[in-house]
Amino acid sequence: MTYFTSTALTAALAAVALPALAEGELNLYSARHYDTDERLYSDFTDATGITINRIEGKGDELLARMIAEGANSPADVLITVDTSRLARAKDSGVLQAVDSDLLEAKIPANLQDADNHWFGFSQRSRIIFYDKKAIENPPQTYADLADPAYKGQVCIRSSSNTYNQTLLAAIVTHEGEEAATEWAQGVVDNMARSPQGGDTDQLRSIVSGECGIAVSNTYYFARALRTEVDGVSAAIDRIGYVFPDQDGNGAHMNLSGAGVAANAPNRDNAVKFLEYLAADQAQEYFSAGNDEYPVVEGVALAPSVAQLGEFKADKVNLNEVAENLPVAQQIFNQVGWK
């Protein structure tokens, strides 16, 4: 496997001179930066003989690159995190429709693009964490995060974060624009500090005592259970968690997914790769390697994920959520969520 960091992106592309057409190769543009994904890719090569040339970068960077490369893009597959990025890739015209009976059958309809431009392969739940020492009655719903009872307690990252954009778009989908605006305003009013850092930093803020309540994707917490995460693992017993809206729509699920590039030079290999990602073994890797939830029914969860317990997941159709992303952005601006 060829492997490039985002900083070496331009140089790498020039250096490898990816062939326009190469039997047995796959050019993967990946915005997933998880070491454990290595195994996911090497197993595909072992099983198919197809070499993966991996170009790594940030999601937005890779998308910009594909747009700039246009018809000459060597990209075969784009794999990235969050519905908003997948939707943006589709809207930018850098993906193409894939008709695969296997993908159609294995991936739930609400987790794939209605026009087959992208497919979800793993999920993480975006849930509420809290300081067991400080918060006696933790929020049970997303709506509760806006309850004045929690004034000065809530920590959540900025509105430029795609996870939050999709969460708010899902709230717009369920509750409508007006209620979603009120909610966002209430969360801003409850913030313990101006939004800063990533999801792990929100968990750290509970341990440090700065925040009583925090919002994070589950995999950051599960990772801290499984392996040493600085500032979290040592005091993880202090952190409680709630899967929100269990009597309502269920906990919001963040998606990671992929699509075949519009001008994929190795289209057949690209489709094969997507089908491989939906196979049980790959689905297990998403959980075992990165503490995620597989999208395919019946696939075993890693112990670090299973120990979080069973919960009701929001089954909202992500096609509808994607349509509400622009409204979500407007709301963030309107309420001054930094």
Ligand code: FE
């Ligand atoms: Fe993440």
